[in-house]
Amino acid sequence: MESAQAAIKNNGLPSTTKSYGYPRDLADNPDIDIVVCSGRVDKHYETAMHSLKAGKDVYCEWPLAKDLAQAQEMESLSRSKGVRIIVGLQAWQSPFLNKIKEIVEGGKIGKTLSTTFVSNPGFFGLKEPENLAFTQNRKNGGNILTICWLKAMEAVFYSLGELESFSSIIRV
Structure with a gap:
């Protein structure tokens, strides 16, 4: 509650x-129609299920949940309750990516035959920041693959559109 009060003041x-101190308190408020769940992956399930x-x-x-079983349970409950669970990915809101999509789909550069993606996540190294330590426990569901990649x-x-084929090289 202290951090929530500080956020209210700071903003x-x-x-x-x-x-709200607990997800159930937020869920029980009849004035709320939609809940945004944005935080650690291992906390999504509890917040969303309430x-x-x-x-x-x-x-x-x-990612929606820490594993497929939780995601399926959330999806099943949303169907049975007649409500929606929406998974948000930020790329769709990027003006830069929307322009690329427009150019590619409009055929301005012809058919895309190949692309190369090179990534260096940067903040995952020999010693990750303390606030990312949870990513080292596979049971939490949040790691460099499930989040960043x-x-x-x-x-x-x-x-660019869906892949027809791919090859990859991963180096550590």
Whole structure:
């Protein structure tokens, strides 16, 4: 609650702005129609499930859950409750990528025959920052592959189209 109150103050929000200490408290508020779930992957399930059970739509950042079983359970509950669970990937909002997509789809450069993607995640090294330590535990579902690489690949697929084939080289 302290960090929520600090965020309200730091962002100049009205003093009437509500803050919640637990996902269920947010989900139980009848004035809320949609809940945005943006945080650590291993916390998405708890936050989203409370909201889905309460009949709220949920917008969740990628990845949806820490594993396929949780994602399927969330999807099943959303269907049974008649609400939507939306997975957000930021690339679709990038003016740069939208321009690339427009050029490629418009045929201005002809058919895309190949592309090369090179990535250096930078912040994952011999000693990661403390706030990223959770990514070292596979059970949490959030790591360089499930977060960084897949978001980057989504940007490539979104702007250039789906792959017909691929080859890869990974170096450590």
